[in-house]
Amino acid sequence: MGYTEFCGKKVASIGVGTWNMGGRDSPDLRNDARDISVLQLALAAKVNVIDTAEMYGAGHAEELVREAVRGVPRDSLVIISKVLPSHLSEHLLRKSLDRTLQRLGTDFLDLYLIHWPPADLQLVKEGLATMEKLVQEGKIRHLGVSNFDVEEMRFAQESLRKEELHANQIEYSLMERSPEQEVIPFCEKEGIGVIAYTPLADGKVAKLPAVQKVAARTGHTPIQVALSYLTAHSIPIPKASQKAHMMEILGTLGWELSAREQTSL
Numbered sequence: 001m002g003y004t005e006f007c008g009k010k011v012a013s014i015g016v017g018t019w020n021m022g023g024r025d026s027p028d029l030r031n032d033a034r035d036i037s038v039l040q041l042a043l044a045a046k047v048n049v050i051d052t053a054e055m056y057g058a059g060h061a062e063e064l065v066r067e068a069v070r071g072v073p074r075d076s077l078v079i080i081s082k083v084l085p086s087h088l089s090e091h092l093l094r095k096s097l098d099r100t101l102q103r104l105g106t107d108f109l110d111l112y113l114i115h116w117p118p119a120d121l122q123l124v125k126e127g128l129a130t131m132e133k134l135v136q137e138g139k140i141r142h143l144g145v146s147n148f149d150v151e152e153m154r155f156a157q158e159s160l161r162k163e164e165l166h167a168n169q170i171e172y173s174l175m176e177r178s179p180e181q182e183v184i185p186f187c188e189k190e191g192i193g194v195i196a197y198t199p200l201a202d203g204k205v206a207k208l209p210a211v212q213k214v215a216a217r218t219g220h221t222p223i224q225v226a227l228s229y230l231t232a233h234s235i236p237i238p239k240a241s242q243k244a245h246m247m248e249i250l251g252t253l254g255w256e257l258s259a260r261e262q263t264s265l
């Protein structure tokens with residue numbers, strides 16, 4: 001099993017996402033039982049990073065996470081949620097976080113992210129200043145951003161007084177490798193964790209010929225090869241609602257691509 005350190009905890013080399021669970025822009029309860037049981041499959045396999053957001057299913061995805069983690073020791077989990085860029089004033093951010101914590105059934109988040117940069121970057125300053133207070137108050141352990149480029153990350157870093165920018169959650173997959181140019185090298189230099197979203201490009205990575213070649217050579221599936229590739233520079237957070245999909249994802253744990261295979265991709 002591949003482990004890494006994140007948010008001060010030992011975590012599995014892949015996490016799980018929850019976009020499209022519990023609805024999209026509004027709550028949809030029809031697949032709750034299925035989604036909870038698939039998340040529990042991941043937890044049983046010792047996957048302990050779970051990504052969600054106030055936006056997902058207008059909060060219902062967070063409620064599904066609460067149900068999935070029931071009975072799992074809180075300190076073994078890294079729970080990530082995100083605040084909308086329209087909620088970065090102190091008043092709105094505090095309200096968003098309180099609601100997120102309530103839906104998740106927890107009294108703290110391991111990591112709270114600004115979901116994407118607001119048009120007015122000054123709001124990032126206000127949001128991060130509030131997040132720094134929330135760290136002091138014990139409501140969040142770490143703070144970070146999502147979808148920020150290098151310039152935006154620098155702005156965020158310069159806005160912080162006490163805390164470090166802990167992570168940037170970005171789209172990163174074998175179909176979307178542009179972060180390898182600037183964003184990932186910057187994060188690595190600055191000690192900012194990289195969380196890779198849409199790591200499967202909705203399953204399309206499995207069709208890449210180079211991935212299929214490595215899969216044939218290693219006896220792993222293309223999906224597993226594509227996820228394993230990402231673990232060298234990030235924590236990928238694939239999402240699956242189908243049990244067979246999650247089982248395939250979990251087959252990524254416990255092995256690594258050789259350096260030769262890694263560079264062939």
Ligand SMILES: NC(=O)c1ccc[n+]([C@@H]2O[C@H](COP(=O)([O-])OP(=O)(O)OC[C@H]3O[C@@H](n4cnc5c(N)ncnc54)[C@H](OP(=O)(O)O)[C@@H]3O)[C@@H](O)[C@H]2O)c1
Pocket residue numbers: 016017018019020051052115116146147169170196197198199200201202203223237238239240241242243244245246248249
């Ligand atoms: N910060 C941001 O702005 C942002 C943006 C997008 C996503 N995210 C986060 O990142 C997570 C992952 O990204 P994503 O959901 O966009 O994309 P993804 O994980 O790349 O792809 C999810 C899709 O791939 C399918 N899939 C899963 N396992 C598969 C397998 N073994 N074989 C074939 N298909 C498979 C899933 O199908 P089934 O569901 O039918 O099993 C689902 O349709 C999200 O859930 C969310 O938490 C963050």
